[in-house]
Amino acid sequence: MDIIITGFLLGGTYALIAMGLNLQYGMARIMNLANGEMLVAGGFAAFWFWTAAQVSPLLTVFVVAPVAFAANWLIYLVFLRPLVKRARSRGQLEVDSILTTFGLSFVSVGLMLAVFGGDYFSYSYLSFPVHILGDSYGANRVAAFASAVVICGALWLWLDRSRPGLTIRAIAVSPDSARLVGIDVRKMAALAFALGGAVTATGGALISTFLTLDASTGVMFTLKALIIVIMGGVGDVRGTIVAALALGILETFVATVIDPGLTLAAAYLLFVVILLVRPQGLFGRRSA
Amino acid sequence: MRLTPTDWRNLALSGMALAFAACLPWLFGSYALSIGVTIAMYTVLATSWALFSGPTHYISLATAAFFGVGTYVTGIGIEHLPYWTLLPIAGVIGAVLAALVGLATLRLSGVYFVIFTLGLAEFIRQVITWAQNVSGTKGIYVLTSITEAHIYWQLLGLAALVYLLGWAIGRSRLGFALRIIGDDEQVARHSGIHTARAKILLFLVPGSVAAITGAILAPRYVYIEPSLAFAPMLSFQVVIMALLGGTGRLWGPLVGVIPFTFLWEGVSITVPNQTTLLLGLSFLVIVYLLPKGFVGLFGTIRRRMGSEGLV
Numbered sequence: 001m002d003i004i005i006t007g008f009l010l011g012g013t014y015a016l017i018a019m020g021l022n023l024q025y026g027m028a029r030i031m032n033l034a035n036g037e038m039l040v041a042g043g044f045a046a047f048w049f050w051t052a053a054q055v056s057p058l059l060t061v062f063v064v065a066p067v068a069f070a071a072n073w074l075i076y077l078v079f080l081r082p083l084v085k086r087a088r089s090r091g092q093l094e095v096d097s098i099l100t101t102f103g104l105s106f107v108s109v110g111l112m113l114a115v116f117g118g119d120y121f122s123y124s125y126l127s128f129p130v131h132i133l134g135d136s137y138g139a140n141r142v143a144a145f146a147s148a149v150v151i152c153g154a155l156w157l158w159l160d161r162s163r164p165g166l167t168i169r170a171i172a173v174s175p176d177s178a179r180l181v182g183i184d185v186r187k188m189a190a191l192a193f194a195l196g197g198a199v200t201a202t203g204g205a206l207i208s209t210f211l212t213l214d215a216s217t218g219v220m221f222t223l224k225a226l227i228i229v230i231m232g233g234v235g236d237v238r239g240t241i242v243a244a245l246a247l248g249i250l251e252t253f254v255a256t257v258i259d260p261g262l263t264l265a266a267a268y269l270l271f272v273v274i275l276l277v278r279p280q281g282l283f284g285r286r287s288a
Numbered sequence: 289m290r291l292t293p294t295d296w297r298n299l300a301l302s303g304m305a306l307a308f309a310a311c312l313p314w315l316f317g318s319y320a321l322s323i324g325v326t327i328a329m330y331t332v333l334a335t336s337w338a339l340f341s342g343p344t345h346y347i348s349l350a351t352a353a354f355f356g357v358g359t360y361v362t363g364i365g366i367e368h369l370p371y372w373t374l375l376p377i378a379g380v381i382g383a384v385l386a387a388l389v390g391l392a393t394l395r396l397s398g399v400y401f402v403i404f405t406l407g408l409a410e411f412i413r414q415v416i417t418w419a420q421n422v423s424g425t426k427g428i429y430v431l432t433s434i435t436e437a438h439i440y441w442q443l444l445g446l447a448a449l450v451y452l453l454g455w456a457i458g459r460s461r462l463g464f465a466l467r468i469i470g471d472d473e474q475v476a477r478h479s480g481i482h483t484a485r486a487k488i489l490l491f492l493v494p495g496s497v498a499a500i501t502g503a504i505l506a507p508r509y510v511y512i513e514p515s516l517a518f519a520p521m522l523s524f525q526v527v528i529m530a531l532l533g534g535t536g537r538l539w540g541p542l543v544g545v546i547p548f549t550f551l552w553e554g555v556s557i558t559v560p561n562q563t564t565l566l567l568g569l570s571f572l573v574i575v576y577l578l579p580k581g582f583v584g585l586f587g588t589i590r591r592r593m594g595s596e597g598l599v
Contacts, residue, residue: 031399083575091398095345096575098402099531102524103571110565118561216564219520223410226403259421265414268407272392275404279396 002135003252009137011248012145013207015152015241017221018228020200026235027172027192029090030080030097034105035225036218038068038197041108042204043213044116050123057125057209058147064205065198072197076190079104084189105218112215122212140209147206155199156237168192172235200225220264227271233281242282246270306448313437321436325508327549328443329501332450333522334530334541336497339454340490341527342535343463343470346398348491349523350389350405351498353412354382356518358502360416363428363512371432375442378503379496386495390488405523413518420514427513434507442504450497454538457493462486521567525552528570534581543582 017039024032042064046057079100087093129136159165167188170178175185204221207213228247232239247267254266274281291299312324333351341348361378362371369377389408393401420426457463465486468476476483506512525548533544548570555566578585 031402079572091345094398095347096579098347098399099571100575103568103575106524106564106568106571108568110562110568113561113564219406223403223407230400230403259418261421262414262418264407265411265418268411271404271407275392275396275400279400 003256004249005135006137006141006256007249007252008245009141009145009248010252011245012148012152013203014224014228014248015244016148016203016206017200018225018232018240018244019152019155019237020196020198020203021222021225022229022232022235022237022240023168023192023196023199025229027168028076028189028196029093029175030076030084030189030193031094031101032193032196033098033101033222034108034218035101035197035200036220036222037105037108037112038072038200038218039204039207039221040112040213040215040218042068042201043208044112044121045201046205046208047121047123047213050125057205058143061147061202061205064201068201069194069198073190073194075104075197076193080193081186081190084186105222109216109218116215118215120212120214122208125209138210144206144209148203151199151202152241159237164188164191223264224267227267227274230279231270231274231282233283236281236283239281239283302448302451306444310441310444313440318436321440323549323553325436325440325443325505326553327545328440328447329505330526330529330545330549331542332443332447332501333494333498333526334533334545335447335454335538336450336494337526338530338533338535338541339450339457340487340494341530342540343466344487344490345470346394346401346487347527348405348494349402349520349527350386350408351494351526352518352520352522353405353409354385354495354498355502355505355522356409356412356514357381357385358499358504359506359509359512359517360428360502361499362503362506363430363517366430366432366506371434375500375503378499382499383492383496385499386492387488389495390491394487394491395484409518409520409523413514416514416518427511429511430506430509432507436508439504439508443501446497446500446504450493451538453493457490458538462489466490521563524567528567528574531574532570532578532581534583534585536580537583540581540583 017035020038021032021035024030024035045064045067046060049055049060049063050057080097083093083096083100087096125140128139130139130142131137159169167178167183168191170181170183171185171188171192175189178188179185204213224247228240228243231247232241232243247270250266250270251263254262309324309328313321316324333355337348337351340346358378358381361381362374365374365377389404393404457466465476465481468479468481469483469486473483502517509516529544529548530541531544532548533542534540552563552566556563574581580587
């Protein structure tokens, strides 16, 4: 029971991070391997605000999100749009965007190393226990989970009910047909990419309240988010949430029962099983 | 198979270049030799990487995983078996691992393959670290009488083998099939090429070569531990060197390996913390300025000079 709740709490935050990646890969069609660095940057911001001015990470989010949105918008315009323009096929765009975002990822790790150094950093925020069903859990985990639920819910409502949300889902399903009905695909793709970055950075600020980060941990989170997105089905919000919770529980289980050093190995095994059994994702339909 | 006079000339030139490279340990000092080992190692890795990724456009980040497995074959095997058996064993294990990875991912789109190979080295590293914790052992000492020059010659031999293999594949039915797959996979499938099988077969080459390279280099490290053997940076360096040189020609990666090794050495000595930044900038340079590598650049220059009547 203890494991399931801890895993659930962790999975909620993972869902937020993976949601960001899903907006970028599923909707904007850019495989962004620098996603984890955006997360770490969000975490750094929360850390910095907390240690410098005791600003609660839950408030920092309101600064982190717009800044990350703007930064990702710029990244899309400067680095990725030229690639979208010159790509002759989806495959070529994929290779180009993988290489570019790897480049961006290493550049940002390098910059963060230069600015913050290679140390681990953590701070204690809301580190008192909360009792749920007879066991106690860190209040920071519960707070992060609650915020993640609120943000995921808002995002889902927006995608499902609002007109811009509908447009974004349209470009995810079929960019070519979306153009025919008068959607500005380029603008919407940039919007989805920027929004995804903002969501991930927010997730980073939340996750930094209970996990220790350092400048080069980003790639771990990128890998986990990718596994979640593929497991849930690319572009599928519901699948992403289920997959994130499943991964959170699995990781917590492996960390408590076997060895904390094996969490990524466990996630990876899960990925192998998914690739072999359901490469189209949990709720996905097999495509041609 | 029939060889044209050009083939004979190229073979002779390559043989001469190899013979000259083999003299390096006697001609220059130990610093040059250690650079030579590094260059030979990356040449082997990048060339075999390009053999697979050039025609298929699949970006493999599994080099570090295969390499690490190879070093562990030597590390564990040296106590029990004669050294000369270890290299073939490493090659076979690398090929088996590559076949498993290929079977799991090469039927799917390229993105899955990238993610899978990105995680592979870290996966094996975590499993080995865990196994060491459980069994209570730490790293492994590899104490042999193998010198730097021996390692260098072995790597040169392996490089010659990789070049011959690449050349042979290029002339074979498999090579022909791969060129079609690289152009248009759908066309390849319609003309009766078993695309997944061709890709898996080809992926055995970098897998097995990287494992052998790891096995050859293990004595140089003396002390092996998972974080050293499976350092993920290696995979990225190989990708950059191969793409920087260009994957369109067999000798392309070599053109990338040599300048990048010197650049890397220079940066590691002067600003050791900024190697990550260098790696990132190199990726961006490749995508935006040199999409076909130096090889492509030479081609463009030659064509331009040709059109102006200079050549």
